[in-house]
Amino acid sequence: MSAPDVAGARVLLLIPAQTYRASDFLAAAHRMGLTVVVGSDGALPLGGRPVLHADPRDPERSAARLVSRAGPVDAVVAVDTPMLALAVTVAARAGLPHNPIESVMAATDKAAQRRRWAAAGVCQPAFQIVRASAGDDAMAKAAAGTGFPCVVKAVSLSGSRGVLRADDEAGAVAAAARIRGVLARAGRPAREPLIIEEYVPGPEVSVDGLLTNGSLAVTAVFDKPDTPAGPTFEETLLVTPSRLPGQVLAAALDTAERAARALGLRHGPIHAELRIDTRQGRPAPAVLELAARSIGGLCARALRFTGGVSLEEMVLANALGYRPPPAHLGRPSGVLMLHAERAGTLQAVGGKAEAAAMPGITGLMITVPVGQRVHPLPEGDRYLGFIFAEADTPQDTAAALRAARSQLRLTIG
Amino acid sequence: MTDLAARVRAVVERSVLPSVVARGGSLRVAGVEDGVVTLEASGSPGAALPLASRVEALIRAAVPEVTGIRVIGPGGKPPSAATGGLADRVRRVLDAEINPAIAAHRGRVVLAGVDQGWVRVRLEGGCQGCSLAEVTLRQGVEPLLRASVPDMVGLIDVTDHEAGTAPFFSPEKR
Numbered sequence: 001m002s003a004p005d006v007a008g009a010r011v012l013l014l015i016p017a018q019t020y021r022a023s024d025f026l027a028a029a030h031r032m033g034l035t036v037v038v039g040s041d042g043a044l045p046l047g048g049r050p051v052l053h054a055d056p057r058d059p060e061r062s063a064a065r066l067v068s069r070a071g072p073v074d075a076v077v078a079v080d081t082p083m084l085a086l087a088v089t090v091a092a093r094a095g096l097p098h099n100p101i102e103s104v105m106a107a108t109d110k111a112a113q114r115r116r117w118a119a120a121g122v123c124q125p126a127f128q129i130v131r132a133s134a135g136d137d138a139m140a141k142a143a144a145g146t147g148f149p150c151v152v153k154a155v156s157l158s159g160s161r162g163v164l165r166a167d168d169e170a171g172a173v174a175a176a177a178r179i180r181g182v183l184a185r186a187g188r189p190a191r192e193p194l195i196i197e198e199y200v201p202g203p204e205v206s207v208d209g210l211l212t213n214g215s216l217a218v219t220a221v222f223d224k225p226d227t228p229a230g231p232t233f234e235e236t237l238l239v240t241p242s243r244l245p246g247q248v249l250a251a252a253l254d255t256a257e258r259a260a261r262a263l264g265l266r267h268g269p270i271h272a273e274l275r276i277d278t279r280q281g282r283p284a285p286a287v288l289e290l291a292a293r294s295i296g297g298l299c300a301r302a303l304r305f306t307g308g309v310s311l312e313e314m315v316l317a318n319a320l321g322y323r324p325p326p327a328h329l330g331r332p333s334g335v336l337m338l339h340a341e342r343a344g345t346l347q348a349v350g351g352k353a354e355a356a357a358m359p360g361i362t363g364l365m366i367t368v369p370v371g372q373r374v375h376p377l378p379e380g381d382r383y384l385g386f387i388f389a390e391a392d393t394p395q396d397t398a399a400a401l402r403a404a405r406s407q408l409r410l411t412i413g
Numbered sequence: 414m415t416d417l418a419a420r421v422r423a424v425v426e427r428s429v430l431p432s433v434v435a436r437g438g439s440l441r442v443a444g445v446e447d448g449v450v451t452l453e454a455s456g457s458p459g460a461a462l463p464l465a466s467r468v469e470a471l472i473r474a475a476v477p478e479v480t481g482i483r484v485i486g487p488g489g490k491p492p493s494a495a496t497g498g499l500a501d502r503v504r505r506v507l508d509a510e511i512n513p514a515i516a517a518h519r520g521r522v523v524l525a526g527v528d529q530g531w532v533r534v535r536l537e538g539g540c541q542g543c544s545l546a547e548v549t550l551r552q553g554v555e556p557l558l559r560a561s562v563p564d565m566v567g568l569i570d571v572t573d574h575e576a577g578t579a580p581f582f583s584p585e586k587r
Contacts, residue, residue: 015545015548017544017545018582018585020544020584022545022547022548023546023547026547026548026552027434027438027547030551031434031438031439038552040545040548042544042582044514044515044517044518044545044549044553045514045517046511046514046515046552046553046554047510047514047556047557048552048553048555048556048557048560049552049553051548051552051553157586158586161586296586297584304431304434308431308439310434331427362428362431362432363432365575366575367575369542369575369576369577369578369579369583370578371578372583380586381585381586382583382584382585383586
């Protein structure tokens with residue numbers, strides 16, 4: 001995509017305080033020549049172009065304040081999940097195109113999205129929703145009804161947080177108890193249900209795209225070759241373009257688009273996770289989750305489109321009414337997310353220079369300061385860092401990332 | 414465009430530009446003369462200059478005929494020469510207007526240097542490694558400095574954010 005001529009357009013960026021993506025969206029807006037008004041729940045009382053206070057927990061009141069103080073804007077963009085509902089509320093008040101609020105809310109609630117997909121006949125794992133008040137017997141019964149192995153999931157968390165595989169009834173009960181602990185520590189409401197779903201074996205992919213009036217333009221498909229089989233599901237390696245056979249890939253994209261449509265999403269970015277179910281002999285894509293945002297963490301930095309355009313630029317252009325042409329990446333690329341392998345304090349990160357110097361590596365960032373407590377999944381709420389690579393083939397890209405990871409020494413004590 | 418310039422351009426677009434773009438800037442090969450490559454940096458001030466030594470190493474490794482790199486601003490604009498006064502004026506704005514406000518988040522901005530009109534700052538305390546550091550810098554610090562120091566060419570963040578030990582906000586998985 002060559003950057004559309006949107007210079008001078010005024011965009012309200014809603015930036016949650018605890019996001020990986022503030023700098024990338026600001027950089028994209030600057031590169032496009034946009035005038036940016038920032039709303040955030042982490043606003044400092046500083047002059048310049050003052051950041052407007054935006055409280056995502058109180059969208060109606062925040063929206064009224066933002067609309068009155070931001071002045072006319074051409075688009076409202078949520079930089080990350082916590083601002084999605086507020087962005088929709090502001091856009092509605094400002095008369096700008098927006099998703100229905102109930103669709104955005106459904107996309108942040110895995111139970112709600114599963115119900116909608118079931119009603120629409122979108123292919124997904126068999127599932128049961130278990131109320132928060134359910135006892136161990138009810139949990140065990142639901143798990144047995146789903147079959148083993150199964151996956152127990154929180155409905156509100158992301159990045160494989162609060163997700164555990166269970167291989168029998170006792171395992172499901174234990175997983176549920178542990179996940180409820182994760183939810184309590186995350187400050188989630190005690191009434192949140194859990195999902196028990198069948199474990200779908202097979203390759204996993206993620207699909208990123210931009211919706212324009214309900215039509216999906218795919219921006220990237222990542223293979224996730226090192227996704228573990230459980231009990232936790234660390235997202236480690238993402239490599240694009242996908243090596244799925246053409247027919248399977250087309251079916252996966254169709255499933256992702258149908259999943260977005262079933263939620264009622266019509267505008268803006270989506271990020272979907274799918275498994276390619278291989279149990280029946282014929283590969284069948286099943287959607288696991290879908291979020292009304294672009295890919296999380298710093299993973300979008302692995303993507304670069306024609307002319308050096310970033311995914312954030314695509315998102316902003318889309319919000320300003322430009323439909324992106326089909327994705328055109330330069331070279332195969334990928335990202336490796338670093339996770340804590342055990343709980344403790346990050347004491348040192350060694351081998352950074354050696355990892356960064358490996359052939360094909362284009363970037364390495366450690367995103368947790370030395371000295372901070374870290375936790376493995378299912379508790380882990382942050383990535384330790386990201387490694388980025390480019391190579392001539394997806395296989396070489398994955399090999400470069402694995403080689404760089406092998407150079408890193410993360411000391412957790 | 415000569416073969417040498419074309420090769421340099423290919424290296425810049427493949428290996429250098431993504432990093433600069435990710436920092437909010439852009440970089441193009443303005444010319445190659447007597448082995449010296451002139452790169453024009455634009456977009457977010459400071460996106461390219463901190464990478465200058467890495468850029469030079471990459472280009473010279475890929476195109477051995479290159480003997481040096483020169484980075485210029487948009488349109489080859491000559492930088493301001495009044496660096497001494499500039500540093501004092503920047504320091505005054507930081508001390509009087511910016512740091513008292515940033516202290517609310519346990520942060521501080523210090524002047525790390527001035528070079529040909531480019532102002533280099535380092536974020537400390539709660540700002541170092543903060544997930545909203547770029548917001549503070551580009552929406553607050555930079556416009557405040559530009560208002561009081563109009564001859565500032567650009568603002569460069571030289572902070573080692575990965576070394577921050579007490580960021581006010583840390584990113585979370587979404």
